[in-house]
Amino acid sequence: MTSAQVDVLLVAVVVAAACAIPGTFLVLRRMAMMSDAISHTVLLGIVLAFFVVADLNSPILIIGAALVGLLTVGLVEAVSRTGLVRQDTAIGLVFPALFSIAVILISRLAGNVHLDSDAVLLGEIAFAPFNRFAPFGLDLGPVALWVMGTILVVNLACTALFFKELKLVTFDPALAAALGFSPALVHYGLMAVVSVTAVGAFDAVGSILVVALMVGPPAAAYLLTDRLPRMLGLSVVIGAVSAVGGYWLARLLDTNIAGSMATVVGVVFTLILLFAPPRGLVASVRRRRRQRWTFASQMLLIHLATHEGTAAEADESRPDHMHRHMRWPAEFADQVIQTATERGLVRLDNEQLRLTAQGREIARAAAVR
Amino acid sequence: MRLRTGNALAVQATDLTLAYQQRPVLWDVDLEVPRGVLMAIVGPNGAGKTTLLRAVLGLLRPAAGEVLVFGRPYVEQRGLIAYVPQRGSVDWDFPTTALDIVTMGTYGGLGWVKRPGASERSRATDALAQVGMQNYADRQISQLSGGQQQRVFLARALVQDAQVYLMDEPFQGVDATTERAIVDLLRALRADGKTVVAVHHDLQTVAEYFDQVTLLNVRRIAAGPVERVFTEENLRLTYGGRVAGIGGQTNGADAAVFP
Numbered sequence: 001m002t003s004a005q006v007d008v009l010l011v012a013v014v015v016a017a018a019c020a021i022p023g024t025f026l027v028l029r030r031m032a033m034m035s036d037a038i039s040h041t042v043l044l045g046i047v048l049a050f051f052v053v054a055d056l057n058s059p060i061l062i063i064g065a066a067l068v069g070l071l072t073v074g075l076v077e078a079v080s081r082t083g084l085v086r087q088d089t090a091i092g093l094v095f096p097a098l099f100s101i102a103v104i105l106i107s108r109l110a111g112n113v114h115l116d117s118d119a120v121l122l123g124e125i126a127f128a129p130f131n132r133f134a135p136f137g138l139d140l141g142p143v144a145l146w147v148m149g150t151i152l153v154v155n156l157a158c159t160a161l162f163f164k165e166l167k168l169v170t171f172d173p174a175l176a177a178a179l180g181f182s183p184a185l186v187h188y189g190l191m192a193v194v195s196v197t198a199v200g201a202f203d204a205v206g207s208i209l210v211v212a213l214m215v216g217p218p219a220a221a222y223l224l225t226d227r228l229p230r231m232l233g234l235s236v237v238i239g240a241v242s243a244v245g246g247y248w249l250a251r252l253l254d255t256n257i258a259g260s261m262a263t264v265v266g267v268v269f270t271l272i273l274l275f276a277p278p279r280g281l282v283a284s285v286r287r288r289r290r291q292r293w294t295f296a297s298q299m300l301l302i303h304l305a306t307h308e309g310t311a312a313e314a315d316e317s318r319p320d321h322m323h324r325h326m327r328w329p330a331e332f333a334d335q336v337i338q339t340a341t342e343r344g345l346v347r348l349d350n351e352q353l354r355l356t357a358q359g360r361e362i363a364r365a366a367a368v369r
Numbered sequence: 370m371r372l373r374t375g376n377a378l379a380v381q382a383t384d385l386t387l388a389y390q391q392r393p394v395l396w397d398v399d400l401e402v403p404r405g406v407l408m409a410i411v412g413p414n415g416a417g418k419t420t421l422l423r424a425v426l427g428l429l430r431p432a433a434g435e436v437l438v439f440g441r442p443y444v445e446q447r448g449l450i451a452y453v454p455q456r457g458s459v460d461w462d463f464p465t466t467a468l469d470i471v472t473m474g475t476y477g478g479l480g481w482v483k484r485p486g487a488s489e490r491s492r493a494t495d496a497l498a499q500v501g502m503q504n505y506a507d508r509q510i511s512q513l514s515g516g517q518q519q520r521v522f523l524a525r526a527l528v529q530d531a532q533v534y535l536m537d538e539p540f541q542g543v544d545a546t547t548e549r550a551i552v553d554l555l556r557a558l559r560a561d562g563k564t565v566v567a568v569h570h571d572l573q574t575v576a577e578y579f580d581q582v583t584l585l586n587v588r589r590i591a592a593g594p595v596e597r598v599f600t601e602e603n604l605r606l607t608y609g610g611r612v613a614g615i616g617g618q619t620n621g622a623d624a625a626v627f628p
Contacts, residue, residue, distance in 0.1 A: 028463065083390065161482055168473050171463045175525075178426045178452045179477035226464045226509040 007129035009247055011144045012261065015201045016213050016239030018152040021159055022194045023214030024235050027222060028170050029190075033088065034073065035214040037095035038191070039198040039207040041072040044102035046199065051109070057143075062199050069195025070188060072098060125204050125257045144204045151200045158193055159232070166190065167228060209258040213239050216265035223276040242268050296336045299326055301345060301363035304355050317353045377440030379404040379533050379564040380425060385434035387417070387424055394420045395431070398589045402533070404439075405562050407555050407578065409569040409595075412585035413608050418568040419455070421585065422535050425566075426452055438533065448477060451531035453522050455538050461511045467521045468506040471496050474528035496524040501550055516547030523554060534558060536567040540574075552578055575599055 001009075026032050042065035049064025050056065072094060079090035128144040140146070159166065165186050169176045173183040194214070201210045221234035245268070246261025253260065274281050300322065307316040315321065323333035337353065340346045345359035355363065382400040386393065395417045402408050410418045423429045425436050427443045438446040451474070471493040472485050479485060497503050500520040505513060513521065519539060526534055539551050555565055555578065569575060575582055575595060582599050584590040584607040591603045 164476055164479070164484060165481065167465070167469075168476055171465070171470070172454065172459045172473070174423070174426075174428055174454050174458065175452060175473065177428050178447070178450070180447050181476070181481070222464065226511070227466070228464045231464050 004129040007142050008125055009244055011125060011128045011142060011148060011204055012243035012247055013240045014145060014148045014152050015205055016243040017236045018148055018155050018197050019201055019210060019213035020217045020235035020239040021155045021232060022190060022197055024218040024232050025166055025170060025190055026214060027218040032215045033091050035194060036211045037072050037091050038069045038195050039202055039210040041095050041098040042069050042195055042199040044068045044098045047102045047105045062196060065199035066192055066195040070191055073191045128204055147200050151197055155193055155197060205258045209262050212262035212265045216269050220269045220272040223272050223279050238268060297340050298366040300336055300340055301355065301359050302367050304346065304353055305360060305363035308355060314352065318351060319353055378402060379439060380566065381437045382425060383434055385424055385431050387420055387429060387431045393587060396588045400583060401592065402564055402566055404564050405559060406580045407559055407565045408581040408583060409567055409575050409579040410583050410585055411569055411575060416586040418585055419537055422537055422568060425535060449532040451526035451529035451534045453526045453536040453539055456515065456519050456522060456541065461518060463510065465510060467502060467508050467510055467513060468493055468497065470510060470521050471524045471528055474525040477529060492528050496528040499527055500524045500554065516543040519543050519547055520550060523551065533564045538568050538570060540571060
């Protein structure tokens with residue numbers, strides 16, 4: 001690997017980790033789409049701050065972006081608080097408005113600066129290694145790595161310091177308020193972190209990947225664990241793995257890196273959705289099948305047990321009687337009988353199904369319960 | 370903690386008025402809860418019962434009126450009140466354990482940033498044992514039954530070690546075991562000199578479980594000891610003549626404002 005490749009991969013992993021942490025709380029607070037809104041509207045903050053400082057590398061830009069991020073949240077809440085518009089609709093109203101103001105401002109007044117709308121959507125992480133952080137002529141690596149590394153450290157520190165508050169406010173805001181923790185303060189604090197992360201990340205990877213990295217990995221981690229700290233850790237790992245995977249996919253297909261990373265996030269999520277051990281779709285289908293079989297075999301055993309030793313036994317225990325009696329399709333009835341026979345619960349004896357000792361035991365246990 | 374409880378009423382709300390978008394939900398309501406009693410708040414759906422609890426907790430800002438806890442404003446007495454919200458008000462798919470939920474009750478005493486340690490966890494474990502849930506400490510909360518979830522919420526209130534317990538429908542949809550456990554718990558709290566105010570829906574059990582009752586339908590209809598206040602006449606006033614039908618009273622609210 002060349003050193004430029006290492007730089008791109010490092011930036012990608014750090015961006016993924018920085019996004020996954022606030023993303024976890026967004027997903028748990030059912031505000032995933034707020035990341036979409038904020039990652040776009042921060043552009044307005046960047047543009048406005050740029051008009052003030054006229055320097056694309058000024059840290060003031062990040063502050064401006066964070067303020068507009070908070071403004072987005074505030075406006076969305078104000079619109080939905082009227083009671084006339086739902087919150088998801090409010091997001092759909094506020095964020096295009098602020099974003100399009102930014103686009104108009106750029107095209108009218110800042111056409112000659114590097115602030116184009118393509119870069120906003122997909123960023124260009126491939127250029128990250130060329131913009132070096134070199135104070136006093138000392139090359140310390142890409143600027144993007146320093147910016148995102150700082151944001152990652154801030155995110156980790158905030159989460160570590162306010163873990164208990166974030167958890168409480170997310171789970172039960174009413175209790176939080178009653179205990180004297182301001183849910184609004186925690187909420188806006190989180191939104192400020194989301195905004196700063198979005199603005200830092202979107203310079204490198206664009207707003208689509210910011211959304212993908214904030215929502216995808218936590219949503220996937222949520223399917224894998226039921227402990228919050230583990231969910232945070234898994235989100236970071238899934239995000240980082242997707243970022244690295246996406247980079248190599250882009251190399252393979254010779255295409256846009258951020259787009260490939262977002263694609264891999266989607267693929268990883270889909271795989272986890274399908275194959276997550278207890279909650280995935282495959283596991284659910286298998287569980288339902290197993291339950292259906294357990295229930296069917298119990299019905300068969302109880303039916304045989306009920307008529308065991310009675311006058312009607314000869315009639316009731318013929319294999320071809322079962323599908324009519326249980327209202328099973330004939331094929332399913334054959335399957336149930338065959339499986340029960342294989343497992344030694346019943347045996348066919350002179351055209352009659354008879355319970356084995358084990359089958360009788362299971363029938364009794366099932367009937368008692 | 371030294372308790373500034375004095376001789377005042379445990380909870381005293383005066384002239385509480387609260388409206389959602391011009392529609393009055395509480396109209397000039399007084400709530401007087403003497404210390405050491407179990408009080409039920411009873412009234413039809415939409416009568417403002419939950420709103421009253423939330424106003425006492427300072428979660429809602431009333432249009433008029435004030436709330437005192439042992440003679441002082443709620444903000445000064447926060448540590449003296451524990452709150453058990455309706456079970457349905459939170460997301461039980463949240464990724465955490467029963468013990469962790471109970472530990473949340475200790476956060477008020479910890480304040481910002483400070484993390485719960487061994488002593489908080491051991492208090493939470495004790496509280497879980499008090500509601501008979503010690504074997505479920507490490508259980509993911511979505512795997513608990515409704516009654517077990519309710520008991521986790523009660524344990525979380527117990528760990529707050531408060532003087533006044535505000536409970537929003539603690540008996541809602543619980544199994545018989547849990548109902549028994551809650552009743553025992555309420556009596557144990559009363560024996561300890563604590564005060565409990567609970568929104569309650571089951572008119573059959575009001576007299577058995579509670580000492581005092583406040584009948585509410587936007588306005589306060591009546592309040593006092595159960596044997597004096599919990600009469601058919603008062604219930605008719607509260608439920609608008611449909612004592613048997615506990616739910617669904619939608620325009621009873623308006624009727625009660627301007628009788």
